[in-house]
Amino acid sequence: MDKMNRRASLKTLAAVGATGALGGLHGLAAAQAPLTIGVIYVGPRDDYGYNQAHAQAAAEVKKMPGIKVVEEENVPETAAVQKSMTGMIMQDGAKLLFPTSFGYFDPHLLALAAKYPDVRFSHCGGMWTEGKHPKNAGSFFGYIxxxxxxxxxxxxxxxxxxxxxxxxxxxxxxxxxxxxxxxxxxxxxxxxxxxxxxxxxxxxxxxxxxxxxxxxxxxxxxxxxxxxxxxxxxxxxxxxxxxxxxxxxxxxxxxxxxxxxxxxxWNWITAYKTIIDAARSGKPHPNFLRGGMKEGFVKxxxxxxxxxxxxxxxxxxxxxxxxxxxxxxxxxxxxxxxxxxxxxxxxxxxxxxxxxxxxxxxxxxxxxxx
CATH class of the missing domain: 3.40.50.2300 (Response regulator)
Known part of the structure; x- marks a missing residue:
């Protein structure tokens, strides 16, 4: 899907209503401004597999108030993903990205995380290492x-x-x-x-x-x-x-x-919600997130x-x-x-x-x- 088609398909849901549960000025600002999230797939979203599992989670995220989701599918594990992420950041205003494919992490996500320190990057399956990788980057996975x-x-x-x-x-x-x-x-x-x-x-x-x-x-x-x-x-x-x-x-x-x-x-919505909640409330970015059947990451x-x-x-x-x-x-x-x-x-x-x-x-x- 090219960028024009991708943007034509974007859907923005209603902004957050009540903000009383979010304390402080940061919480108020986060509640007033929609959080734009980018999701990138290596294949088609209806592949009956890996990409579809992430797309199902993204569909649930779209139902959350105060969230805007932009998506791009069929993005190879090359410099092309850097262009896609850059476009989501610069043109769509994304502050949280989910580059979902294994090969997106190194060097592509790491390069963008260093370049855009105010954007959070959550990679599926990568090995984020403390002291080695940027704190605005992280990985999540499940014990499938x-x-x-x-x-x-x-x-x-x-x-x-x-x-x-x-x-x-x-x-x-x-x-x-x-x-x-x-x-x-x-x-x-x-x-x-x-x-x-x-x-x-x-x-x-x-x-x-x-x-x-x-x-x-x-x-x-x-x-x-x-x-x-x-x-x-x-x-x-x-x-x-x-x-x-x-x-x-x-x-x-x-x-x-x-x-x-x-x-x-996969039940990716569990991880997505944890990461999104941290971004919206100003909590530290979850750098290394894992869970299995007990935690609701897999089913x-x-x-x-x-x-x-x-x-x-x-x-x-x-x-x-x-x-x-x-x-x-x-x-x-x-x-x-x-x-x-x-x-x-x-x-x-x-x-x-x-x-x-x-x-x-x-x-x-x-x-x-x-």
Whole structure:
């Protein structure tokens, strides 16, 4: 979408009414002037995936009083995103930006944050580091590996072949974490189950995603999940092959109603509201924001018609432990798929353990390499 079309589609909602809850002159000024927020997507907003999950949150933000939202889609992870952010700041008056794609952070967001110190930048998935990165920049992300573990529990119950599949983009730590969680979830049901993974090499490459799905189906895999920007091709291809699917990013249930089992979904509005509230009240910018099932950052799709009562029971019981904060995905003894011990017996990595953000291995039971 070019800038003229983008601006033609902008919608400004009513300004804030009552201001009594905002103390001081800063709060009064913030209440009187709408806060302009920019959201930038690497792909289309209706991709049934990563971008759509953010667009759903942006749609909720638009309903908030005193907020003006500007959006731009299909912005590549190049200097083009710097131009888009600059346009939102200089022409639209944006004071808070959500550049949502992984590759926007370094060097693009960092360059703009240094240039515009009065603008807040919140990046999805980046590793903001204190003392290294500007204080008006920050990152937010969710522990969606919790939801992928639950995908795995359901997949473990529904798989008849004992072979499940994962179509992945790139072997970065978050992707490896999801593959491992999905596999561990399935192996909590059937210890001998295996997960075959194929990396396509790109976040959005429909041809390779279809090829990978067909290849894994040919290998006998019968339940699929993924970590690519838009899961549409994988979901539809797997369903056409008579396979079952656990979704990712957003719900893809309507693409394959009978084949769709459940899905790991983002609930980005939780993070967006926290960041927006800080900007409107003058509080420090949240530089490093994380949360999982318990904090409302991630959620599960509704169960599809093929999901058994036994699968629902185990998944729901595990989810309840996650909501209570009493469940750990990564705990020893745990080996990688080359037989090396990565966690000793009794050793546990909590979701807040930064070591998980640097994960560089595939667990035992995963068939594939990077």
């Amino acid at each position: 590996d919790e939801a992928q573990f639950l995908n795995g529990v359901v997949a473990g119950h529904l798989s008849k072949s004992g072979k499940i599949a994962f179509v992945a983009a790139k072997p970065i730590p978050q992707v490896l974490r999801n593959i491992n969680a999905f596999t561990l979830g399935a192996r909590s049901v059937k210890p001998g189950i295996t997960c075959s993974v194929i990396f396509t090499g790109d976040w959005s490459m429909a041809v390779k995603e279809a090829e990978a799905t067909n290849s894994l189906a040919d290998q006998g895999c019968d339940v699929f999940t993924m970590h690519v920007d838009g899961p549409k091709v994988i979901v539809e291809t797997a369903a056409k092959r008579g396979k079952m699917v656990c979704g990712y990013h957003a719900s893809q249930a309507k693409l394959a109603p009978q084949a769709y089992l459940t899905g790991a979904e 599960m799709s509704a169960y599809g018609p093929a999901v058994t009562d036994a699968a629902k029971k185990q998944a729901d019981e595990t989810k309840a432990k996650m909501l209570a904060g009493t469940f750990d995905i990564f705990k020893g003894p745990l080996k990688d798929n080359k037989g090396k011990e990565v966690l000793a017996a009794g050793q546990v990595q909590k979701q807040t353990d930064l070591a998980l953000e640097g994960m560089n291995y595939l667990v035992e039971g995963v068939q594939g390499s990077f």
